[in-house]
Amino acid sequence: MNTNGPSRLPELLKQHEAELLSEWIQEQKSSSRKGTQTSEKEVRARCAGFLDRLNKAIQGNGLADTGGAGWGDLREVLADVSRERSRQGFSPAETATFVFSLKRPLFALLRRELNRDPEALARETWASTELLDKLGLYTTEVYQKAREEVIQRQQQEMLELSTPVVKLWEGVLALPLIGTLDSARTQVVMETLLQKVVETSAQVAIIDITGVPTVDTLVAQHLIKTVTAARLMGAECLISGIRPAIAQTIVHLGVDLGDVTTKATLADAFAVALQKSGLTITRARGQ
Amino acid sequence: MERIPILRMGDLLLVTIQVDMHDRLALALQDDLTARISETSARGVLIDISALEIVDSFIGRMIANISSMARVLDAETVVVGMQPAVAITLVELGMSLAGVRTALNVEKGMSLLRAARGPRGEESGDARAET
Numbered sequence: 001m002n003t004n005g006p007s008r009l010p011e012l013l014k015q016h017e018a019e020l021l022s023e024w025i026q027e028q029k030s031s032s033r034k035g036t037q038t039s040e041k042e043v044r045a046r047c048a049g050f051l052d053r054l055n056k057a058i059q060g061n062g063l064a065d066t067g068g069a070g071w072g073d074l075r076e077v078l079a080d081v082s083r084e085r086s087r088q089g090f091s092p093a094e095t096a097t098f099v100f101s102l103k104r105p106l107f108a109l110l111r112r113e114l115n116r117d118p119e120a121l122a123r124e125t126w127a128s129t130e131l132l133d134k135l136g137l138y139t140t141e142v143y144q145k146a147r148e149e150v151i152q153r154q155q156q157e158m159l160e161l162s163t164p165v166v167k168l169w170e171g172v173l174a175l176p177l178i179g180t181l182d183s184a185r186t187q188v189v190m191e192t193l194l195q196k197v198v199e200t201s202a203q204v205a206i207i208d209i210t211g212v213p214t215v216d217t218l219v220a221q222h223l224i225k226t227v228t229a230a231r232l233m234g235a236e237c238l239i240s241g242i243r244p245a246i247a248q249t250i251v252h253l254g255v256d257l258g259d260v261t262t263k264a265t266l267a268d269a270f271a272v273a274l275q276k277s278g279l280t281i282t283r284a285r286g287q
Numbered sequence: 288m289e290r291i292p293i294l295r296m297g298d299l300l301l302v303t304i305q306v307d308m309h310d311r312l313a314l315a316l317q318d319d320l321t322a323r324i325s326e327t328s329a330r331g332v333l334i335d336i337s338a339l340e341i342v343d344s345f346i347g348r349m350i351a352n353i354s355s356m357a358r359v360l361d362a363e364t365v366v367v368g369m370q371p372a373v374a375i376t377l378v379e380l381g382m383s384l385a386g387v388r389t390a391l392n393v394e395k396g397m398s399l400l401r402a403a404r405g406p407r408g409e410e411s412g413d414a415r416a417e418t
Contacts, residue, residue, distance in 0.1 A: 187375075190375055190378075191371060191375070194371030194374055194375070195371055197371075197391065198370075198371060198391070201391050201392065201395070202391075203391070203395070225378045225379075228378050228383045229371075229374040229375055229377075229378045230374070231383075231389060232366075232369050232373075232374040232377055232378070232383075232384060232389055233369050233371065233374050233389065233391060234367060234369070234389040234390035234391040234392075234395060234396075235391060
Protein backbone atom coordinates (compact mmCIF):
# COMPACT_ATOMS: atom_id res chain seq x y z
CA MET A 1 0.00 0.00 0.00
CA ASN A 2 2.70 2.46 0.97
CA THR A 3 4.45 2.55 -2.35
CA ASN A 4 5.64 6.12 -1.80
CA GLY A 5 7.85 5.42 1.16
CA PRO A 6 6.92 4.22 4.66
CA SER A 7 3.94 5.64 6.47
CA ARG A 8 4.66 8.64 8.65
CA LEU A 9 1.86 7.72 11.00
CA PRO A 10 4.02 5.93 13.61
CA GLU A 11 6.41 8.82 13.79
CA LEU A 12 3.64 11.43 14.02
CA LEU A 13 1.85 9.49 16.69
CA LYS A 14 4.95 9.28 18.78
CA GLN A 15 5.72 12.96 18.53
CA HIS A 16 2.25 14.24 19.27
CA GLU A 17 0.95 11.67 21.72
CA ALA A 18 0.21 14.07 24.58
CA GLU A 19 -1.45 16.60 22.32
CA LEU A 20 -3.56 13.98 20.65
CA LEU A 21 -4.60 12.61 24.01
CA SER A 22 -5.95 15.88 25.36
CA GLU A 23 -7.79 16.61 22.11
CA TRP A 24 -9.26 13.14 22.10
CA ILE A 25 -10.51 13.48 25.67
CA GLN A 26 -12.12 16.80 24.76
CA GLU A 27 -13.75 15.12 21.81
CA GLN A 28 -15.09 12.30 23.93
CA LYS A 29 -16.45 14.66 26.54
CA SER A 30 -18.41 16.60 23.99
CA SER A 31 -19.79 13.50 22.27
CA SER A 32 -20.61 11.41 25.34
CA ARG A 33 -24.19 11.28 26.39
CA LYS A 34 -25.46 13.10 29.44
CA GLY A 35 -25.48 11.45 32.81
CA THR A 36 -23.02 8.69 32.13
CA GLN A 37 -21.22 7.33 35.12
CA THR A 38 -17.82 7.33 33.51
CA SER A 39 -15.70 9.91 35.31
CA GLU A 40 -13.16 12.05 33.54
CA LYS A 41 -10.35 10.34 35.35
CA GLU A 42 -11.42 6.99 34.04
CA VAL A 43 -11.75 8.29 30.52
CA ARG A 44 -8.30 9.79 30.76
CA ALA A 45 -6.77 6.57 32.02
CA ARG A 46 -8.50 4.57 29.30
CA CYS A 47 -7.46 6.93 26.52
CA ALA A 48 -3.90 7.18 27.72
CA GLY A 49 -3.67 3.41 27.97
CA PHE A 50 -5.10 2.98 24.52
CA LEU A 51 -2.82 5.54 22.89
CA ASP A 52 0.21 4.11 24.66
CA ARG A 53 -0.51 0.59 23.43
CA LEU A 54 -1.41 1.88 19.97
CA ASN A 55 1.92 3.63 19.79
CA LYS A 56 3.84 0.58 20.88
CA ALA A 57 1.98 -1.68 18.48
CA ILE A 58 2.51 0.68 15.54
CA GLN A 59 6.19 1.29 16.28
CA GLY A 60 6.87 -2.38 16.61
CA ASN A 61 4.69 -3.96 14.00
CA GLY A 62 3.60 -1.40 11.44
CA LEU A 63 0.06 -0.77 10.29
CA ALA A 64 -0.71 -4.05 8.63
CA ASP A 65 -1.94 -7.16 10.40
CA THR A 66 -3.89 -5.80 13.37
CA GLY A 67 -4.84 -9.38 14.16
CA GLY A 68 -1.21 -10.33 14.83
CA ALA A 69 0.50 -11.01 18.11
CA GLY A 70 2.13 -7.56 18.25
CA TRP A 71 -1.33 -5.99 18.62
CA GLY A 72 -2.38 -8.31 21.41
CA ASP A 73 -1.90 -5.72 24.15
CA LEU A 74 -3.98 -3.17 22.34
CA ARG A 75 -6.72 -5.68 21.65
CA GLU A 76 -6.80 -6.50 25.33
CA VAL A 77 -7.30 -2.85 26.27
CA LEU A 78 -10.10 -2.57 23.75
CA ALA A 79 -11.71 -5.75 25.00
CA ASP A 80 -11.63 -4.38 28.53
CA VAL A 81 -13.26 -1.13 27.48
CA SER A 82 -15.85 -3.01 25.48
CA ARG A 83 -16.78 -5.41 28.26
CA GLU A 84 -16.98 -2.67 30.83
CA ARG A 85 -19.23 -0.59 28.61
CA SER A 86 -21.50 -3.51 27.80
CA ARG A 87 -21.91 -4.12 31.54
CA GLN A 88 -22.70 -0.46 32.13
CA GLY A 89 -25.44 -0.59 29.54
CA PHE A 90 -23.82 1.33 26.69
CA SER A 91 -25.05 0.53 23.21
CA PRO A 92 -22.66 -1.06 20.71
CA ALA A 93 -22.56 2.22 18.77
CA GLU A 94 -21.52 4.15 21.87
CA THR A 95 -18.87 1.55 22.59
CA ALA A 96 -17.40 1.79 19.12
CA THR A 97 -17.49 5.59 19.35
CA PHE A 98 -14.67 5.28 21.88
CA VAL A 99 -12.37 4.39 19.00
CA PHE A 100 -14.05 6.39 16.25
CA SER A 101 -13.86 9.61 18.23
CA LEU A 102 -10.09 9.45 17.82
CA LYS A 103 -10.54 10.14 14.13
CA ARG A 104 -11.23 13.84 14.36
CA PRO A 105 -8.16 14.74 16.47
CA LEU A 106 -6.00 12.38 14.47
CA PHE A 107 -7.10 13.79 11.13
CA ALA A 108 -6.65 17.32 12.42
CA LEU A 109 -3.13 16.39 13.42
CA LEU A 110 -2.42 14.89 10.02
CA ARG A 111 -3.77 17.98 8.29
CA ARG A 112 -1.57 20.24 10.38
CA GLU A 113 1.53 18.21 9.80
CA LEU A 114 1.10 17.26 6.17
CA ASN A 115 -0.61 20.31 4.67
CA ARG A 116 2.24 20.80 2.27
CA ASP A 117 1.92 17.35 0.76
CA PRO A 118 -1.69 16.57 -0.25
CA GLU A 119 -0.71 13.20 -1.65
CA ALA A 120 0.79 12.06 1.66
CA LEU A 121 -2.14 13.57 3.59
CA ALA A 122 -4.64 11.53 1.60
CA ARG A 123 -2.58 8.39 2.01
CA GLU A 124 -2.10 8.76 5.75
CA THR A 125 -5.75 9.66 6.27
CA TRP A 126 -6.78 6.52 4.47
CA ALA A 127 -4.33 4.39 6.41
CA SER A 128 -5.48 5.71 9.76
CA THR A 129 -9.15 5.43 8.82
CA GLU A 130 -8.62 1.83 7.91
CA LEU A 131 -6.81 1.16 11.15
CA LEU A 132 -9.36 2.85 13.40
CA ASP A 133 -12.24 1.17 11.58
CA LYS A 134 -10.71 -2.21 12.24
CA LEU A 135 -10.24 -1.40 15.90
CA GLY A 136 -13.75 0.01 16.20
CA LEU A 137 -15.25 -3.07 14.66
CA TYR A 138 -13.22 -5.15 17.05
CA THR A 139 -14.84 -3.41 20.04
CA THR A 140 -18.25 -4.19 18.58
CA GLU A 141 -17.27 -7.80 18.20
CA VAL A 142 -16.14 -8.04 21.79
CA TYR A 143 -19.26 -6.23 22.93
CA GLN A 144 -21.38 -8.80 21.13
CA LYS A 145 -19.39 -11.64 22.63
CA ALA A 146 -19.72 -10.25 26.15
CA ARG A 147 -23.48 -10.03 25.67
CA GLU A 148 -23.66 -13.57 24.36
CA GLU A 149 -21.72 -14.82 27.35
CA VAL A 150 -24.25 -13.17 29.64
CA ILE A 151 -27.11 -14.81 27.77
CA GLN A 152 -25.48 -18.20 27.90
CA ARG A 153 -24.82 -17.93 31.59
CA GLN A 154 -28.41 -16.95 32.23
CA GLN A 155 -29.66 -19.87 30.16
CA GLN A 156 -27.50 -22.22 32.18
CA GLU A 157 -28.78 -20.74 35.41
CA MET A 158 -32.36 -21.02 34.22
CA LEU A 159 -31.75 -24.65 33.41
CA GLU A 160 -30.49 -25.30 36.89
CA LEU A 161 -33.14 -23.24 38.62
CA SER A 162 -36.10 -24.49 36.72
CA THR A 163 -36.04 -28.19 37.48
CA PRO A 164 -36.75 -28.66 41.16
CA VAL A 165 -38.02 -32.06 42.24
CA VAL A 166 -40.03 -31.82 45.44
CA LYS A 167 -41.15 -34.54 47.74
CA LEU A 168 -44.85 -34.29 48.46
CA TRP A 169 -45.22 -37.35 50.61
CA GLU A 170 -43.39 -40.53 51.45
CA GLY A 171 -42.93 -42.10 48.03
CA VAL A 172 -44.60 -39.27 46.12
CA LEU A 173 -42.53 -36.79 44.12
CA ALA A 174 -43.68 -33.72 42.23
CA LEU A 175 -41.91 -31.98 39.39
CA PRO A 176 -43.41 -28.56 38.66
CA LEU A 177 -42.28 -27.58 35.19
CA ILE A 178 -42.10 -23.90 34.30
CA GLY A 179 -41.19 -22.56 30.90
CA THR A 180 -40.80 -24.14 27.52
CA LEU A 181 -39.52 -27.69 27.30
CA ASP A 182 -36.79 -28.22 24.78
CA SER A 183 -34.53 -31.22 24.30
CA ALA A 184 -31.78 -29.95 26.57
CA ARG A 185 -34.19 -29.19 29.39
CA THR A 186 -36.00 -32.48 29.00
CA GLN A 187 -32.70 -34.25 29.44
CA VAL A 188 -32.00 -32.37 32.68
CA VAL A 189 -35.58 -32.88 33.90
CA MET A 190 -35.40 -36.59 33.16
CA GLU A 191 -32.05 -37.04 34.86
CA THR A 192 -32.96 -35.12 38.00
CA LEU A 193 -36.30 -36.87 38.28
CA LEU A 194 -34.84 -40.36 37.89
CA GLN A 195 -32.03 -39.57 40.30
CA LYS A 196 -34.55 -38.38 42.85
CA VAL A 197 -36.67 -41.48 42.31
CA VAL A 198 -33.66 -43.61 43.24
CA GLU A 199 -32.78 -41.44 46.24
CA THR A 200 -36.24 -41.35 47.76
CA SER A 201 -37.46 -44.70 46.42
CA ALA A 202 -40.58 -42.99 45.22
CA GLN A 203 -43.39 -44.96 43.66
CA VAL A 204 -45.31 -42.13 42.13
CA ALA A 205 -44.02 -39.01 40.40
CA ILE A 206 -46.30 -36.16 39.36
CA ILE A 207 -45.19 -33.95 36.48
CA ASP A 208 -47.06 -30.67 36.73
CA ILE A 209 -47.13 -28.72 33.48
CA THR A 210 -49.19 -25.74 34.67
CA GLY A 211 -46.23 -23.48 33.91
CA VAL A 212 -45.55 -24.84 30.44
CA PRO A 213 -46.93 -22.23 28.03
CA THR A 214 -47.49 -24.44 25.00
CA VAL A 215 -47.49 -28.13 24.32
CA ASP A 216 -46.67 -29.17 20.79
CA THR A 217 -45.88 -32.60 19.44
CA LEU A 218 -42.23 -32.29 20.45
CA VAL A 219 -42.99 -31.30 24.03
CA ALA A 220 -45.54 -34.11 24.26
CA GLN A 221 -42.96 -36.54 22.99
CA HIS A 222 -40.48 -35.32 25.61
CA LEU A 223 -43.10 -35.78 28.31
CA ILE A 224 -43.86 -39.30 27.15
CA LYS A 225 -40.15 -40.12 27.16
CA THR A 226 -39.82 -38.93 30.75
CA VAL A 227 -42.86 -40.92 31.82
CA THR A 228 -41.56 -44.05 30.09
CA ALA A 229 -38.12 -43.72 31.65
CA ALA A 230 -39.64 -43.33 35.10
CA ARG A 231 -41.82 -46.36 34.47
CA LEU A 232 -38.79 -48.42 33.49
CA MET A 233 -37.35 -47.62 36.88
CA GLY A 234 -40.50 -48.78 38.57
CA ALA A 235 -42.07 -45.44 39.36
CA GLU A 236 -45.44 -44.43 38.00
CA CYS A 237 -45.79 -41.02 36.42
CA LEU A 238 -48.86 -38.81 36.40
CA ILE A 239 -49.17 -35.62 34.40
CA SER A 240 -51.14 -32.82 35.96
CA GLY A 241 -51.86 -29.17 35.37
CA ILE A 242 -53.26 -29.56 31.88
CA ARG A 243 -55.09 -26.37 31.03
CA PRO A 244 -58.20 -26.48 28.82
CA ALA A 245 -56.36 -24.82 25.93
CA ILE A 246 -53.58 -27.38 26.16
CA ALA A 247 -56.04 -30.25 26.26
CA GLN A 248 -57.53 -28.89 23.05
CA THR A 249 -54.13 -28.53 21.40
CA ILE A 250 -53.12 -32.06 22.35
CA VAL A 251 -56.24 -33.49 20.75
CA HIS A 252 -56.02 -31.27 17.67
CA LEU A 253 -52.42 -32.28 17.13
CA GLY A 254 -53.41 -35.91 17.40
CA VAL A 255 -50.88 -36.56 20.15
CA ASP A 256 -51.36 -39.94 21.73
CA LEU A 257 -50.47 -39.76 25.39
CA GLY A 258 -50.92 -43.51 25.58
CA ASP A 259 -51.74 -44.93 28.97
CA VAL A 260 -50.30 -41.97 30.87
CA THR A 261 -52.64 -40.86 33.62
CA THR A 262 -53.45 -37.18 33.21
CA LYS A 263 -55.21 -34.91 35.67
CA ALA A 264 -56.39 -31.34 35.47
CA THR A 265 -54.85 -30.16 38.70
CA LEU A 266 -51.97 -31.09 40.95
CA ALA A 267 -54.44 -31.73 43.77
CA ASP A 268 -56.26 -34.37 41.73
CA ALA A 269 -53.01 -36.03 40.81
CA PHE A 270 -51.89 -36.00 44.43
CA ALA A 271 -55.13 -37.68 45.47
CA VAL A 272 -54.51 -40.40 42.89
CA ALA A 273 -50.92 -40.77 44.08
CA LEU A 274 -52.05 -41.22 47.69
CA GLN A 275 -54.62 -43.75 46.59
CA LYS A 276 -51.98 -45.72 44.72
CA SER A 277 -49.78 -45.69 47.80
CA GLY A 278 -52.68 -47.01 49.84
CA LEU A 279 -53.16 -43.84 51.85
CA THR A 280 -56.33 -41.89 52.55
CA ILE A 281 -56.93 -38.45 53.93
CA THR A 282 -59.60 -38.05 56.57
CA ARG A 283 -60.87 -35.08 58.49
CA ALA A 284 -59.34 -34.91 61.96
CA ARG A 285 -62.70 -34.13 63.60
CA GLY A 286 -65.95 -35.21 62.00
CA GLN A 287 -68.11 -32.17 61.35
CA MET B 288 -18.57 -70.20 29.88
CA GLU B 289 -19.88 -67.98 32.61
CA ARG B 290 -23.55 -68.08 33.34
CA ILE B 291 -25.93 -65.84 35.20
CA PRO B 292 -27.11 -67.58 38.40
CA ILE B 293 -30.81 -68.21 38.85
CA LEU B 294 -31.80 -68.55 42.48
CA ARG B 295 -34.94 -70.21 43.66
CA MET B 296 -36.92 -68.72 46.53
CA GLY B 297 -40.05 -70.72 47.14
CA ASP B 298 -42.05 -70.43 43.97
CA LEU B 299 -40.12 -67.37 42.86
CA LEU B 300 -36.98 -67.25 40.75
CA LEU B 301 -34.43 -64.53 41.37
CA VAL B 302 -32.06 -63.57 38.57
CA THR B 303 -29.33 -61.11 39.52
CA ILE B 304 -27.29 -59.76 36.68
CA GLN B 305 -23.97 -58.77 38.24
CA VAL B 306 -21.78 -58.70 35.18
CA ASP B 307 -21.86 -56.80 31.94
CA MET B 308 -24.38 -58.47 29.70
CA HIS B 309 -23.07 -59.52 26.37
CA ASP B 310 -25.08 -61.11 23.65
CA ARG B 311 -24.20 -64.75 24.24
CA LEU B 312 -24.71 -64.40 27.96
CA ALA B 313 -28.17 -62.98 27.33
CA LEU B 314 -29.05 -65.84 25.00
CA ALA B 315 -27.80 -68.36 27.57
CA LEU B 316 -29.88 -66.68 30.26
CA GLN B 317 -32.94 -66.93 28.04
CA ASP B 318 -32.42 -70.70 27.68
CA ASP B 319 -31.61 -71.28 31.33
CA LEU B 320 -34.46 -69.22 32.68
CA THR B 321 -37.17 -70.75 30.50
CA ALA B 322 -35.86 -74.22 31.40
CA ARG B 323 -35.85 -73.40 35.11
CA ILE B 324 -39.36 -71.97 35.03
CA SER B 325 -40.82 -75.08 33.48
CA GLU B 326 -38.70 -77.29 35.77
CA THR B 327 -39.71 -75.63 39.00
CA SER B 328 -43.11 -74.37 37.84
CA ALA B 329 -42.21 -71.00 39.30
CA ARG B 330 -45.00 -68.43 39.57
CA GLY B 331 -42.87 -65.35 39.56
CA VAL B 332 -39.53 -64.17 38.22
CA LEU B 333 -37.55 -61.25 39.57
CA ILE B 334 -34.81 -59.89 37.32
CA ASP B 335 -32.47 -57.55 39.17
CA ILE B 336 -30.50 -55.37 36.78
CA SER B 337 -29.24 -52.84 39.33
CA ALA B 338 -25.62 -53.64 38.48
CA LEU B 339 -26.20 -53.30 34.76
CA GLU B 340 -24.74 -50.03 33.59
CA ILE B 341 -24.56 -50.39 29.85
CA VAL B 342 -27.35 -51.52 27.58
CA ASP B 343 -27.77 -51.62 23.85
CA SER B 344 -30.86 -52.31 21.82
CA PHE B 345 -30.13 -56.04 21.75
CA ILE B 346 -29.93 -56.36 25.53
CA GLY B 347 -33.02 -54.19 25.82
CA ARG B 348 -34.89 -56.51 23.51
CA MET B 349 -33.58 -59.56 25.36
CA ILE B 350 -34.95 -58.19 28.63
CA ALA B 351 -38.32 -57.64 27.00
CA ASN B 352 -38.23 -61.08 25.37
CA ILE B 353 -37.26 -62.89 28.53
CA SER B 354 -40.12 -61.34 30.46
CA SER B 355 -42.58 -62.14 27.67
CA MET B 356 -41.38 -65.76 27.62
CA ALA B 357 -41.73 -66.03 31.37
CA ARG B 358 -45.24 -64.69 31.06
CA VAL B 359 -46.07 -67.28 28.43
CA LEU B 360 -44.90 -69.90 30.93
CA ASP B 361 -47.33 -68.36 33.43
CA ALA B 362 -44.78 -66.66 35.64
CA GLU B 363 -45.17 -62.98 36.46
CA THR B 364 -41.95 -61.15 35.70
CA VAL B 365 -40.72 -57.97 37.33
CA VAL B 366 -37.59 -56.13 36.23
CA VAL B 367 -36.13 -54.27 39.19
CA GLY B 368 -33.40 -51.76 39.94
CA MET B 369 -32.89 -50.18 36.56
CA GLN B 370 -30.31 -47.39 36.69
CA PRO B 371 -31.43 -43.91 35.56
CA ALA B 372 -28.83 -43.88 32.80
CA VAL B 373 -30.06 -47.24 31.53
CA ALA B 374 -33.67 -46.07 31.60
CA ILE B 375 -32.78 -42.95 29.62
CA THR B 376 -30.79 -44.97 27.11
CA LEU B 377 -33.62 -47.41 26.54
CA VAL B 378 -36.11 -44.58 26.06
CA GLU B 379 -33.79 -42.83 23.63
CA LEU B 380 -33.45 -46.11 21.74
CA GLY B 381 -37.23 -46.12 21.46
CA MET B 382 -37.70 -49.19 23.66
CA SER B 383 -40.38 -48.59 26.23
CA LEU B 384 -40.48 -52.27 27.26
CA ALA B 385 -44.25 -52.11 27.13
CA GLY B 386 -45.81 -54.91 29.09
CA VAL B 387 -42.77 -55.44 31.30
CA ARG B 388 -43.44 -54.84 34.95
CA THR B 389 -40.87 -52.76 36.74
CA ALA B 390 -40.05 -51.87 40.33
CA LEU B 391 -37.45 -49.73 41.99
CA ASN B 392 -35.71 -52.43 44.03
CA VAL B 393 -35.91 -56.11 44.91
CA GLU B 394 -38.04 -55.47 47.97
CA LYS B 395 -40.66 -53.55 46.03
CA GLY B 396 -40.53 -56.10 43.25
CA MET B 397 -41.23 -58.86 45.74
CA SER B 398 -44.25 -57.12 47.19
CA LEU B 399 -45.49 -56.38 43.68
CA LEU B 400 -45.23 -60.06 42.78
CA ARG B 401 -46.92 -61.10 45.99
CA ALA B 402 -49.74 -58.64 45.45
CA ALA B 403 -50.17 -59.81 41.86
CA ARG B 404 -50.07 -63.45 42.86
CA GLY B 405 -52.09 -63.24 46.05
CA PRO B 406 -55.67 -63.76 44.93
CA ARG B 407 -54.74 -65.57 41.74
CA GLY B 408 -52.49 -67.99 43.60
CA GLU B 409 -55.45 -69.25 45.60
CA GLU B 410 -57.61 -69.53 42.51
CA SER B 411 -55.08 -71.58 40.65
CA GLY B 412 -54.56 -73.63 43.78
CA ASP B 413 -58.27 -74.43 43.73
CA ALA B 414 -58.14 -75.17 40.06
CA ARG B 415 -55.30 -77.57 40.59
CA ALA B 416 -57.13 -79.28 43.43
CA GLU B 417 -60.08 -79.91 41.13
CA THR B 418 -58.14 -81.54 38.35
